[in-house]
Amino acid sequence: MARATIYEVASRAGVSITTVSRVLNDKGPVAEATRHRIVNAIRELGYEPSWLGRALAGQRRNAVGIVFPDLAGPYHAGVIAGLEAWAAASDVALFILGTHRRRQSSALVEEFAQHVDGLVLTAQTVQGEELERLLDQGVKVVLLGQPVQAGVPAVRVESQSYAKTLTEHFLVDHGLQHLGFLGDPNVSPDIEERWQGFLDGHVSQGRRPPGGPWRTSLRESNGYKAAIKLLAGRRRLEAIVCANDELALGVYTAAVERGLRIPQDLRVSGWDDIPQARWAVPGLTTIHQPLEALGQRAGEILTALLEGKNLVAATTWIPSTLIIRQSCGCGGEREEAAAESPQSSIHGAGEAKTTPK
Amino acid sequence: MARATIYEVASRAGVSITTVSRVLNDKGPVAEATRHRIVNAIRELGYEPSWLGRALAGQRRNAVGIVFPDLAGPYHAGVIAGLEAWAAASDVALFILGTHRRRQSSALVEEFAQHVDGLVLTAQTVQGEELERLLDQGVKVVLLGQPVQAGVPAVRVESQSYAKTLTEHFLVDHGLQHLGFLGDPNVSPDIEERWQGFLDGHVSQGRRPPGGPWRTSLRESNGYKAAIKLLAGRRRLEAIVCANDELALGVYTAAVERGLRIPQDLRVSGWDDIPQARWAVPGLTTIHQPLEALGQRAGEILTALLEGKNLVAATTWIPSTLIIRQSCGCGGEREEAAAESPQSSIHGAGEAKTTPK
DNA sequence: TTGTATGCGTTATCAA
């Protein structure tokens, strides 16, 4: 049994489709009696307007989409949760697309765009010309963690100052000399900023910035491989600042393999605060990004955009939190349970406070 | 600048839209010279067919969707990866929908269905009547981890035999007497089967099945709370079989709080093999589900369905792997590094083999 | 080999 159409509703209620449409959209005048008949017909037929017809007739699609390069990392779940909360509140459908490993991701995204009114684009998905094309088609776009483009609003997480703070933590609080940065700044502007902040931390202390970065893509296996090489080098490295947690955990494995204890023989820090970071021993010092807030904010900007406010072409910066665990050398070395690891966090630009568990 | 339509292409090439349509879909005869002109016009205008027009005209949408209750757990990423691999190979777009916390998830899914040719529905999304409605609309559906419904093909992970094996492992290999099952069988048929397998394991050893299950939803915080209560009970529990890893990790925290060592004073097992399971100390004994295979298989069934083969209404069962770490009492208690935890795994129905790291 | 005309389900314009 196929779906009922507006024609069947109209005929059952003894009116024209125009009147039905009026009732559906609450537009224009309809006599109370007529409205009543129509509402009944709709209910009796179990009628639901066709999304296709609506969209084709040029109405809003009442849906937005978010595009990720990859649905695997720790990143997307948090962002989606935030965006979805917004979507639910705004009564808008949310579609998700991963371009991962697809041949013609550009065509894919363009098709995806036809389903929605607005799009959230994360790093490594669509840029430059393709982005222009999308905008030309009238899709509203918000960038997430992307290099800022003229005229397109963006949401970013502030990274550089935290990387600087973290670096200074190693240099000053722990009095170290030889740090290394692991990760490829080309991957995204966020990573680039982490590397810059790492340099900033050295400069602010009058230190000569070390070599590097040691470029590798952000996977645990790569962290392991890179660390094996680094640790075999002549110069003894005291701490490795990793571009993300997965790399850092790879370093853990390499350290064990070379008989180095963390943090006694080697200190490590990550970025992202993935679940493993809390359970690894010793607990991984890292940066917690408010991913949900990211998604939520993107949604709010989308709202403004969809309402026709074109003024919001600015970049919104979201703050993070520095999570101090033990891998940097802080705190005790209680190994009996990761869950109980003492841990403190620094919010914003250095305002310290303790968070329970 | 709006998108070009088929009419503009036709007029530029000096033909009718019918001929353009023929070229686009490789259907019917077109003179080589004409085709050439049209192809040129398409390129020059940067024309891309409208997905809307196509869909409305009754063609295939060339897209499938997957619906999750929730995009947060460890479950979805793996399944999506598998399904996406299939989608990429089949040149079909993949949309993802999370119904989480939405008011009218039924309406949401129904709208979602209009965008796609086929749908993969996971547990706790759509059932019964709503499912019937979808099928009535002609959407092809594959169920994932759902109770089997007549006429609808399904993919399931075999749970019961593994739960039985695991239970016997505690009872026989470790010679324990008092086990408990933590988790709510009502959540999904998979959990229900784990509970049944737990009972099976007792029965097969001529033991009287213990009380329980201790019902709680599958979150770490609930595992913690439930374990605190359980461990305060009079009867001493030797092992807790948890319905998933997150519950198990909650138990870890509770154990530490009560001064119990795992596995010396309390044994624990989980289910899912989430990343934390490998990093926790001691490593968590658990069941690894081949989530990617799940997604891939669902895709393959969808292919058959979309090709009009209606015969595939059977249930496909996918095997898992038992991952033995230390929380069950096996192996050493090397605590210096979780990454190096010795670990062995049992594939299929007891065929043991060792997997490196 | 090509073109005309119709339908798909809706909204919107205009007239009644």
Place this chain on the structure above:
DNA sequence: TTGATAACGCATACAA
């Protein structure tokens, strides 16, 4: 207060 009718972009039976 209501109703014809024309878009919207495409595919397709049928005609030429």
